[in-house]
Amino acid sequence: DRVEDARVRDIEATQRELLGNFLSFQVFSFLPKVTKVVCRRRWEKLVSLRRRQEELFLPLVQARREAGADGDCYVDSMLKLTIPEDGDRALTDGEIVSLCSEFLSAGTDTTATELQWILANLVKYPAMQDRLRDEVAGVVGAADGEVREEDLQAMPYLKAVVLEGLRRHPPGHYLLPHAVHEDTMLDGYRVPAGAQINFAVGDIGLNEEVWDAPSEFRPERFLPGGEGEDVDLTGSKEIKMMPFGAGRRVCPGMALALLHLEYFVANLVREFQWCEADGEEVDLTKKLELTVVMKRPLKAKAVPLRLPPTATIAAA
Numbered sequence: 001d002r003v004e005d006a007r008v009r010d011i012e013a014t015q016r017e018l019l020g021n022f023l024s025f026q027v028f029s030f031l032p033k034v035t036k037v038v039c040r041r042r043w044e045k046l047v048s049l050r051r052r053q054e055e056l057f058l059p060l061v062q063a064r065r066e067a068g069a070d071g072d073c074y075v076d077s078m079l080k081l082t083i084p085e086d087g088d089r090a091l092t093d094g095e096i097v098s099l100c101s102e103f104l105s106a107g108t109d110t111t112a113t114e115l116q117w118i119l120a121n122l123v124k125y126p127a128m129q130d131r132l133r134d135e136v137a138g139v140v141g142a143a144d145g146e147v148r149e150e151d152l153q154a155m156p157y158l159k160a161v162v163l164e165g166l167r168r169h170p171p172g173h174y175l176l177p178h179a180v181h182e183d184t185m186l187d188g189y190r191v192p193a194g195a196q197i198n199f200a201v202g203d204i205g206l207n208e209e210v211w212d213a214p215s216e217f218r219p220e221r222f223l224p225g226g227e228g229e230d231v232d233l234t235g236s237k238e239i240k241m242m243p244f245g246a247g248r249r250v251c252p253g254m255a256l257a258l259l260h261l262e263y264f265v266a267n268l269v270r271e272f273q274w275c276e277a278d279g280e281e282v283d284l285t286k287k288l289e290l291t292v293v294m295k296r297p298l299k300a301k302a303v304p305l306r307l308p309p310t311a312t313i314a315a316a
């Protein structure tokens with residue numbers, strides 16, 4: 001709110017640069033004293049990006065502090081937070097900058113990546129796109145304006161398409177690193193206290209014992225009678241797929257992400273017919289960045305359906 005466009009663009013550029021270098025900066029998790037010297041240039045780049053983040057975020061944080069932090073925005077909630085395990089201290093400015101950065105990256109890159117995977121499949125399988133468009137039209141008819149949040153509840157196939165996207169192409173193939181607090185026996189293996197553990201999210205969604213023809217994109221599996229009917233995404237009953245993690249540290253943005261995905265997919269399919277751009281066959285090969293993205297980003301033609309078809313929009 002009330003942040004100038006130029007600053008928003010600067011924040012976006014800084015976050016993008018950090019994300020783009022995310023994998024190469026991970027080297028500093030190992031023997032930092034050594035790697036900081038060996039990879040000095042990379043270290044300097046990381047430090048300068050971090051300074052840039054502080055310059056961009058801290059004046060905004062300070063403005064909320066001076067305004068009394070009495071709203072319900074994310075920064076206000078962090079300013080009011082105290083940490084009981086650490087003598088009820090407040091968060092430091094550095095911690096607040098890190099959490100803002102995490103929130104911006106975790107909340108945008110994931111959803112945007114997933115949206116691209118879903119659209120790629122709808123371009124590749126036009127019959128699914130038509131079925132989806134028919135469902136949307138059946139609910140909203142020829143009404144003006146966009147498909148609204150409350151309309152989405154009546155669209156089971158839309159939900160199935162989004163869930164199939166998350167099963168087949170989860171944006172994260174692993175979770176954030178977790179650790180066990182005490183020595184734990186798991187399936188005959190001893191996991192020592194403090195050991196870092198993770199979960200192969202991408203493979204869990206491809207388990208042949210749970211999913212029929214798991215590598216195929218088949219939204220129907222989430223409709224009544226399918227093996228994914230009523231799937232539990234939080235992992236409290238069972239775990240068949242876990243694109244958002246599970247349990248206590250499950251993604252706090254899950255409901256918002258599902259809403260965004262359903263909302264964007266429904267509106268994009270209602271407004272446009274999506275098809276392959278000339279000479280650009282959809283290629284579902286993946287590539288690891290911060291999220292698992294399309295190696296060749298989707299290039300498709302979007303033909304307007306509800307406006308006079310004067311233009312064909314090339315969308316990337």
Ligand code: HEM
Pocket residue numbers: 102103106107108110111114170171172174175176177243244245246249250251252253254256257
């Ligand atoms: C399709 C979209 C999304 C997917 C697939 C996704 C997935 C995940 C996963 C797998 C984790 C790690 C969970 C774990 O380690 O156990 C996570 C954490 C997180 N997500 Fe999401 N996420 C999405 C969207 C969002 C959105 C929209 C927001 C915020 C608006 C968000 C905020 C966060 C935050 C703050 C964390 C860190 C939580 C913690 O440290 O405990 N995510 N997400």
